[in-house]
Amino acid sequence: MATIPMTPAELDEPKTSLWRDAWYRLVRNKLAIFGLFVIIVLAFAAAFGPYLTPYDFLSQDLDARNAAPSWAHLFGTDDLGRDVFSRVIYGTRTAFVVAIVVTAIAVTIGVALGAMAGFFGGWLDRIIMWLTDVTMSVPNLLLVVVINASLKAPLAAWMEAQYMATLNPFFRETIWVDFILVFGSMALISWPPYARLVRAQVLSIRSRPYITAARALGLTTRIILMRYVVPNAVGPLIVSVSAGLGTAMVLESAFSFLGVGVNPPTPSWGNMISDGLRVWQHYPHLLAAPAAVLGLATVGFSFLGDGLNDALNPRGSK
Amino acid sequence: MNAMTMSAPERLLDVKGLSIEIDTRRGxxxxxxxxxxxxxxxxTLGIVGESGCGKSLTMLSLMRLLPNKIKVKSGTANFAGRDLLTMSKSELRKVRGGQVGxxxxxxxxxxxxxxxxxxQICEPLIYHKAMKRADARIRATELLRLVGIPSPAERLDAFPHELSGGMRQRVMIAIGLACDPELLIADEPTTALDVTIQAQIVDLVKELRVKLGMSVVWITHDLALIAGLVDRVAVLYAGTVVEDAPVEELFANPSHPYTRGLLASIPKLSDVAANRLSSIGGTPPEPGRRPLGCPxxxxxxxxxxxxxxxxxxxEPLGGSGPHRVACFVAQRQLEAA
Amino acid sequence: MQGEPLLKIENLVKHFNVRLGAFGERGATVHALDDVNFEIIEGETLSLVGESGCGKSTTGFTILNLHQATSGKVIYKGENIATFDDKAMRPLRRDLQIVFQDPYSTLNPRMTIGEAVGEPILFHKLCTKAELPDRINRLLTDVGLPPRFAGRYPHELSGGQRQRVAIARALACEPKFIVCDEAISALDVSIQAQIINLLLDLQEKYGLTYLFIAHDLAVVRHISDRVGVMYLGRLAELATREQLFANPLHPYTQALLSAVPEADPVLEKTRQRQVLQGDVPSPLNPPTGCRFHTRCPIAQEVCAQTIPEWRQIEPGHMVACHMVPGGLHA
Known part of the structure; x- marks a missing residue:
């Protein structure tokens, strides 16, 4: 018999919060834990990798060009004799920086607009939703190419002028132009899904009885928003952000691959794949290394996102 | 003893030792x-119990319609000579919506x-009775008339949202009755309806039962509702039958402490108002936390x-008869008396 | 009735504007509440009964100004609170509380029981932070929950326990008046009895006034001092419990009482029930005259034409029906 005798001790279960329950469900999901592990390893590499790698990602060793993987060069070297392992790790940093900054900007814009649209409704809702639809209807790639083509040269020139005027070395690093353009254009196309999600969440939460109950207690709109609406809306948002980080990494690689993202010599998985693709028949490791890491990162975020989704929205429980 | 025990009535459905399990985090x-x-x-059998007592799952399990995580562990369910729980899927499909509505x-x-x-009414007719579409529509019109829907021929082309809740439940009953079932299982059919509409549906089922000579299982949480509707009542508590008796006997002489508590906690319209209701303290055990002995x-x-x-x-109260109760104390009290 | 009126509801009207059709091209008005008049006496339990869509819940919501009244007055402490905005209502929310039907969705799933009960106390500054745990313990004990539940979350509680929490939360502001909006309808029978008893105990202890909204007449009979019967947004009858159940005057009240099943098989098999035919008409397009005339067994021509007057038949017994003879002139 599968019955468990009921004892007073069992009735006094330790208290569990919804968050803790979700965490228990997450750690029991093997794929999600695998994803989390991959992400932690990559994040560690992104944060500390450059200090740990034996080579600088820019240092060239022209005697050892296109070397196959060995103990000295785990992933081999490229056509300038640079250590591919170090470059992949530095590319991880690029990917994480871009993904985190872009997602942060997109989530901020999306949450603010979505929450306003959902909570206030009316004409504000209509305008914001119109803006969302328009943004979503513009082809992503085209927008990024146009922004790059039209803004890159003026921005670089402006930086140059600033450097000449102030001699501040910050302005000599044209690498910032790349980043600003990548961040800006990607954030511009990434916020609408967050806005839609948050609006839908707020609309549905706004009609829940516990909001009416809170109003009946006389609580102010601000308290209701902060203590009732937001905490109940973050679950789906966390899921969406996790998936969004993965998507942002893929986007960054795709743009760099096409030459409208991060430009050489700054390593990015995308431009490394692009370089590797030209010589893959002779030196397959140049393509395989960045592609494998990109694949791993995508899979990691996707597994974690799925796991979070199952953990935060358990089906069949009340 | 009364006449019911003399001539053993023929059993249409006989469920024996049915156990159902759910997969939980703890197993x-x-x-x-x-x-x-x-x-x-x-x-007409009334199955009464509170939410979570297993009354709906029992009936769903007979049609093998249980949700994924819930499984029948043991038991048999003999329906008209065959075991519903082991018969082939094609046989079962004939029973569902055919012999059982x-x-x-x-x-x-x-x-x-x-x-x-x-x-929607024609569907079981075409599937189970191999009727032609035109014939099925004629039968569907008859069924709608049978369940008291005015101008049935026109209503055939209505969509569900065009009908009121009461009308929709009549349509559901018409679908359940479509293939002249031997058994109609009604799972809380009036819970979502208003009291005046509920009265209409109860009267309808009473009338149809006599007209069509079928057996009915009426699952409900409302003891008052079935008092005038059923012949026999089975009271469920935490997945076990605690009492099973002819309806007059059950209301006149409730023997299980749970049945007594349940009856006492219903305010009666005809009662002189008392100030406090007697209530049963505590809550039913959760699945997986069943106590060792009597639930x-x-x-x-x-x-x-x-x-x-x-x-x-x-066991039968006092050793024989149709009034059965699962309670050590009630059985012993009777012996002593 | 003896005693002072706590709330006076005068000609209260609530219409909802809705948009119909696939593109919301047609505007329409739901006549949820039309010209409702009654008083709620301090310390009593007044019940409103009726079928879904009769406007009983809308009445409760509009009295508490959770719905803005379309017209009419709700007089509390000499002021018409129906016109108050959120800010003006805030101090009054302490006095006027509500307990909802569904205990599964009226508690914020992310807040512990203690936080939920403590929130209104802190918000209305009813005690200091140091006194708060004590206060919460006392409230939980009041509603029959062990104080250690304060650290738990709503999903760990059963339906009956959650409803106790919702009641504790309403009590936290030390209210004078509580609307119980189908507060026991979602609960199991044996749990219903527990909650009814709890509500009665609390009323006695704190001198509360209840507006009890329900559809179960047996429960209503059990706990009410006076009962109002509503049909399609209007009051059909209002009387003391004894008057209403012994001498129902409105044909709808009579039908409603007759439709309630009794837990007595012998009685059920012999009694003649008066079963109403047809369905409740849509509140989008309510019938003219008396709104019940389309289903009324004794309706005459006049019923379809003129709205029946809200009349007093005997002291404390109000009815709106052309066919009820007599009447007192106040």
Missing amino acids: PATIVDGINLHVNKGE FVFQDPMTSLNPVMRIGD FAPRCQLAEDICRQSVPPL
Whole structure:
């Protein structure tokens, strides 16, 4: 018999919060834990990798060009004799920086607009939703190419002028132009899904009885928003952000691959794949290394996102 | 004893030792624990219990319609000579909607919103009775008339959202009756309806039962509702039948402490107003947390040591007769008397 | 009735504007509440009964200004609170509380029981932070929950326990008046009895006034001092419990009482029930005259034409029906 005798001790279960329950469900999901592990390893590499790698990602060793993987060069070297392992790790940093900054900007814009649209409704809702639809209807790639083509040269020139005027070395690093353009254009196309999600969440939460109950207690709109609406809306948002980080990494690689993202010599998985693709028949490791890491990162975020989704929205429980 | 025990009535449905388990985080937990139930030919059986007692799952399991994580662990369910739980899928399909009709609680969600109601009634007729479409529509019109829907021919082409809740439940009943079932299982069919509409549906089922000579199982949480509707009542508590008796006997002489508590906690319209209702303290055990002995023992004021150690069997009160109760104390009190 | 009126509801009207059609091209008005008049006496339990869509819940919501009244007055402490905005209502929310039907969805799933009960106390500054745990313990004990539940989350509680929490939360502001909006309808029978008893105990202890909204007449009979019967947004009858159940005057009240099943098989098999035919008409397009005339067994021509007057038949017994003879002139 599968019955468990009921004892007073069992009735006094330790208290569990919804968050803790979700965490228990997450750690029991093997794929999600695998994803989390991959992400932690990559994040560690992104944060500390450059200090740990034996080579600088820019240092060239022209005697050892296109070397196959060995103990000295785990992933081999490229056509300038640079250590591919170090470059992949530095590319991880690029990917994480871009993904985190872009997602942060997109989530901020999306949450603010979505929450306003959902909570206030009316004409504000209509305008914001119109803006969302328009943004979503513009082809992503085209927008990024146009922004790059039209803004890159003026921005670089402006930086140059600033450097000449102030001699501040910050302005000599044209690498910032790349980043600003990548961040800006990607954030511009990434916020609408967050806005839609948050609006839908707020609309549905706004009609829940516990909001009416809170109003009946006389609580102010601000308290209701902060203590009732937001905490109940973050679950789906966390899921969406996790998936969004993965998507942002893929986007960054795709743009760099096409030459409208991060430009050489700054390593990015995308431009490394692009370089590797030209010589893959002779030196397959140049393509395989960045592609494998990109694949791993995508899979990691996707597994974690799925796991979070199952953990935060358990089906069949009340 | 009365006449019912003299001539043993023919059993249409006979469920023996049915146990149902659910998969939980802590492993499998018993929800229904060795239930014995039967329905005689032409009889109306009321199954009464509170939410979570397993009354709906029992009936769903007979049609093998249980959700994924819930499984039948043991038991047999003999229906007209065959075991519903082991018969082949093709046989089962003939039983579902054919020999056994179902009416569910919520007429809003149990009808397909994008299909005209005529088509929904015709579907079992075409499938089970191999009727031609035109014949099926004629039969569907008859069925709608039977369940008291005005101008039935025009209503065939209506969509569910064009009908009121009461009308939709009548349509559900028409679908359940479409193939002249021997058994109609109604799972809380009036819970979602207003009291005046509920009265209409109860009267309808009473009338149809006589007209069509079928057996009915009426699942409900409302003891008052079935008082005037059924012949026999089975009271379920935490996945076991605690009492099973002819309806007059059950109301006149409730023997299980749970049945007594349940009856006492219903305010009666005809009562002189009392100030406090008697209530049963505590809450039913959760699945997987069933006590060792009688499931009601933790809430029972009469519970003794034996109640906490072993499960009382469902046995005829006083040794014979149709009134059966699963309670050590009630059985002993009768012996002493 | 003896005693002072706590709340006076005068000609209260609530219409909802809705948009119909696939593109919301047609505007329409739901006549949820039309010209409702009654008083709620301090310390009593007044019940409103009726079928879904009769406007009983809308009445409760509009009295508490959770719905803005379309017209009419709700007089509390000499002021018409129906016109108050959120800010003006805030101090009054302490006095006027509500307990909802569904205990599964009226508690914020992310807040512990203690936080939920403590929130209104802190918000209305009813005690200091140091006194708060004590206060919460006392409230939980009041509603029959062990104080250690304060650290738990709503999903760990049963339906009956959650409803106790919702009641504790309403009590936290030390209200004078509580609307119980189908507060026991979602609960199991044996749990219903527990909650009814709890509500009665609390009323006695704190001198509360209840507006009890329900559809179960047996429960209503059990706990009410006076009962109002509503049909399609209007009051049909209002009387003391004894008057209403012994001498129902409105044909709808009579039908409603007759439709309630009794837990007595012998009685059920012999009694003649008066079963109403047809369904409740849509509040989008309510019938003219008396709104019940389309289903009324004794309706005459006049019923379809003129709205029946809200009349007093005997002291404390009000009815709106052309066919009820007599009447007192106040």
